Amino acid sequence: MTDRHVIDTASEYASSLRSIAAGSGPVAIDTERASGYRYSQKAYLIQVFRRGSGVFLFDAPAIGRFDDLNEAIGDDEWVLHAASQDLPSLRDVGIDPHTLFDTELAARLLGMSKVGLGAVVEDTLGVHLAKEHSAADWSTRPLPQPWLEYAALDVELLVDVRDELEQRLVDQRKTRIAREEFDAELHAEPKPPRPDPWRKLSGIHSVRGSRHLAVARELWHARDELARETDTAPGRLVPDRSLVTVVKSMPKTKEALAGLREFTGRASRTELDRWWSAVERGLTTDDIPEVRRGNGDHVPPPRAWADRDPEADARLKRAKPAIAKIADALGMPVENVLKPSLLREVAWHPPASVNAEAIAARLRASGARAWQCEATAQSIAQAFVDAAQIGAPEPESAS
Incomplete structure (x- = not known):
């Protein structure tokens, strides 16, 4: 096995750009981050492959900016697997594709049962791709050769995979669907920050009382601040379960906090003053969080619909089997035919005039693609009309 070389100097980077520009066809790209180890989601290794050029492994922090890579590739297609995971970290260093082919998304549209990279490579090329280093700490330097070989293979086969999937899309007459999906993924707006990110604490649902929630909030912010300062994944400092x-214990003193055996983590005792200050802030603040955040426009969980709005409940229960039937006919997962959240929104807040055109307009305004509106609007409208005429919904099928 040939040793893989990491490019970490300006001169090597410039030489690699000339080689990439001299290649032909789509360009495969991937990133390796240090999720679970570092606070940031930045790329620590960026892998590129192009036919006629070969594989290039870039030390992302050492190179810094990759804007010139865009010019070397021009308007040619970029191939990624699960692009939504990599695009943010690529854009952070100046890499911004013009055209995209997402092999994971293509696999979903083709109805493949397993869409991880290893499974898709094996399905399309008959090659077994070991994935034992996927959760490694890619901020490690120097990177071990087995890790580099793993990283190289992630892109070295990706263009061949892309070609096979493209042919399958043609055979299933899904090329237009795929192009709309790829374009939507490429131009998707970043998700806005959560208003209360501390509410994502694992186990927070078991906490009762607004004062307890205030302590949870302050502890979360204290840990997040330390994680930023040290570029360490928050859970490696103090796990969620410890917070x-x-x-739940609500210790009355710093000594009582230190005495909690279940309060673990590498920073649980070295930063004890930090945690106790957070507890004190939570115990004394006048800024008490709501036990549940309320929003008049929020669509409630479907389990509450029968009591809160039986008509909406009937609409949803009529429409879901209709969408499932369309998904079955297209040979793809229901969530790729139409996001369940979009169906819930239009069922909870239907247009004044229930017809295919009005449903399609509502779905389009909420982010559905043109092909999704064409495939589902008529069936949704008919389901809503049936629900209004018949009244109580029929039992949902197992699907």
């Missing part, structure tokens, strides 16, 4: 243990 929730403190919240």
Whole structure:
């Protein structure tokens, strides 16, 4: 096995750009991050492959900016697997594709049962791709050769995979669907920050009382601040379960906090003053969080619909089997035919005039693609009309 070389100097980077520009066809690209180890989601290794050029492994922090890579590739297609995971970190260093082919998304549209890269490579090329280093700490330097070989293979086969999937899309007459999906993924707006990110604490649902939630909030912010400062994944400092243990125990003194055996983590005792200050802020603040955040426009969980709005409940229960039938006919997952959240929105807040055109307009305004509106609007409208005429919904099928 030939040793893989990491490019980490300006001169090597410039030489690699000339080689990439001299290649032909689509360009495969991937990133390796240090999720679970570092706070940031930045790329630590960027892998590129192009036919006629070969594989290039870039030390992303050492190179810094990759804007010139865009010019070397021009308007040619970029091939990624699960592009939505990599695009943010690529754009952070100046890499911004013009045209995209997402092999994971293509696999979903083709109805493949397993869409991880290893499974898709094996299905399309008959090659077994070991994935044992996917959760490694890619901020490690120097990177071990087995890790580099793993990273190289992630892109070295990707263009061949793309070609096979493209042919299958043609055979299933799904090329237009795929192009709309790829374009939507490429131009998707970043998700806005959560208003209360501390509410994502694992186990927070078991916490009762607004004062307890105030302590949870302050502990979360204290940990997040330390994680930023040290570029360490928050859970490696103090796990979620440890913070929730403190919240439930509500210790009255710093000594009591230190005495909690379940309060673990590498920073649980070295940063004890930090955690105790957070507990004190939560115990004394006048800024008490709501136990549940309310929003008049929020669509409630479907389990509450029968009591809160039986007509909406009937619409949803009529429409879901209709969408499932369309998904079955197209040979793809229901969620790729139409996001369940979009169906819930239009069922909870239907247009004044229930017809295919009005449903399609509502779906389009909420982010559905043109092909999705064409495939589903008529069936949704008919389901809503049936629900209004018949009244109580029929039982849903197992699908």
